[in-house]
Amino acid sequence: MSKPIFEIGAQGVDTAKIVADIQAAVSKKIEDGVYADARIARAERTNLVNLRGEDQFLGFYLKCLHDAVFVDISDFEIRERRRYFAPMLIRLKKVIWGLLKFYTYRLWSQQNQINGLIVTATEGLDEKYTAKVKDLEARIAKLEKES
Amino acid sequence: MPTAKNIAFISPRFSEQGTVGGAETLLKKLAEHAAAAGRKVTFLTTCAESHFTWENKIPPGQRRIGNLDVHYFPVDKRDTAAFAQIQQAICSGGHFTPADEETWARNSVNSEALYQHLREHGADYDRIVMGPYLFGLIIAASRIHPDKTILVPCLHDEAFAYLGLMKKMFAAVRGLMFNAEPEQDFARRIFDIPDSKCSVVGMGIDPFQADPKSFAARRGLTSPYLMYSGRREGGKGTPLLCEYVNAFRERTGKDIKLVFTGSGPIEAPSELVPHILDLGFVSEQEKHDAMAGALAFVHPSTLESFGIVLLESFLAGTPALVHAGSEVLRWQCRKSGGGLWFRHYPDFEEELSLLLSNEDLRKRMGAAGREYVQKEYSWESVEKRLFDALDRNG
Secondary structure (H helix, E strand, O other): OOOOOOOOOOOOOOHHHHHHHHHHHHHHHHHOOOOOOHHHHHHOOOOHHHHOOOOOHHHHHHHHHHHHOOOOOOOOOOOOOOOOOHHHHHHHHHHHHHHHHHHHHHHHHHHHHHHHHHHHHHHHHHHHHHHHHHHHHHHHHHHHHHO | OOOOOEEEEEOOOOOOOOOOOHHHHHHHHHHHHHHHOOOEEEEEEEOEOOOOOOOEOOOOEEEEEOOEEEEEEOOOOOOHHHHHHHHHHHHOOOOOOHHHHHHHHHOOOOOHHHHHHHHHHHHHOOEEEEOOOOOHHHHHHHOOOOOOEEEOOOOOOOHHHHOHHHHHHHHHOOEEEEOOHHHHHHHHHHHOOOHHHEEEOOOOOOOOOOOOOHHHHHHOOOOOEEEEEOOOOHHHOHHHHHHHHHHHHHHHOOOOEEEEEOOOOOOOOOOOHHHEEEOOOOOHHHHHHHHHHOOEEEEOOOOOOOOHHHHHHHHOOOOEEEEOOOHHHHHHHHHHOOEEEEOOHHHHHHHHHHHHHOHHHHHHHHHHHHHHHHHHOOHHHHHHHHHHHHHHOO
16 A cells, blocks of 8 residues: 655645645656556556546556456355355355366466456557657657757 | 526426436526526426436426426437437447437437427527537527527537537527636637637535534444545446545555445445445435535546536535546636545545545645635625626627
8 A cells, every 4th residue: 555645734725736746656656566456457447548648557557457367267265145054055056166167267267368468468569659659759859959 | 787687598307306417407506596686587498307218207387496487398209229329429439420410419308399489489588598518409499599599518528519510509509608617618629619608607506504523423434434426327437436445445454435425326346335325315414414524525527517516515614536537627626725636546545545644634625625615606706607698698
């Protein structure tokens, strides 16, 4: 988690200044990996359309996604909430899971491969275009200086 | 001496109880204040209650409600499939023609009976004030007496704003009354309309007394809580708010609750559900008490032209966190000093942590927001702007 980093002591409330300070600090924290968290990737999924204009965001989001991309296909504890026949129901569920496991494992392992490939491809594209934009900006700056 | 003595107001829905959308509430309040100031006011609306089905639920006819003469007209039959198909193309940036736009408007909510009333009695009205902009009813009604029509668009930066028929409507009407300066700036950017046609009016916020402690005590809330009030749907950003609060709880370990008032389903992660208090529709007093006791009011919508509930929460002395994607909400927060805006989760986490840890700042922001609403959105200030807009065009 991140700790609050601001002490606001001035009399007036300049919220534009507070937000600007927070954004600068957030930018630094994103670079430091404080927010590379799968939970943020999930939380942010309905906000992606609003973040198209944020330069830094795609790289950050991909970092978060890296941790969220793989579906958990491990075994899990089988429980039963109903009080009556619970031991019997648990045994039944274990048998069903035992039968299905092979097929679901095959299905989800393929899904994980695809998820991984998509994230890698997107990261590759992001890196490629970020580098390209950086080069172009440097060239423009150089040309502007020369003229 | 007022030149606009006899005024008709039009909106697609009118509710005695105030359980319709923000735009309809705005039109109703402006009409009530114009009537209270001695102007003759007629309110024209449809028999529909739901903006999803547009089913005729209220009996047609004329009724006296408060100080308004309200005329209810039945909604026409519509081809919902044709409407949905074109709406999908508009929203997804697909291909559609000007004829499709007309078909879309024709199959939105319409009322031939209301148009007939306007054709027969339009000459009696000095001004016809109508809104919001994106309904077939308003598009068609504005074409009947454009020289008398003042549009209250409640405009957002969304696909519908860029339709050719909207451009024609904004160009043809006599005047435009906006809720906030960023809304006006946006309209002028996309429609190229002269300054002389535009006014920023907004809506007055009725003063109220609220007790910050009573709501939590009544509801047994012992942890700090965030509040949202209004429709719960994707377009309003409520699923995003739930996701953010859930992530905040998990990442920081802080016990923050979430209180909702209003209508619609709440889409929330299952882990968050026990920490949500959904009050549905509550009395204004209950809503204001809840606002006053909240750590912050959160408005996660990017499509707002005014933000009535934001201003109410300011008046309750509570600071706000709003989505930076809404130019209007950001502007209200910046101008008042009563709120902060977030672009994404990291901003949200920092800002919420700041409000949790700095009670002095929270109080000062609350006071700044309250002072702003008392000054800018008292009915005295709004009425002056409203009557200037109605009479100036005369």
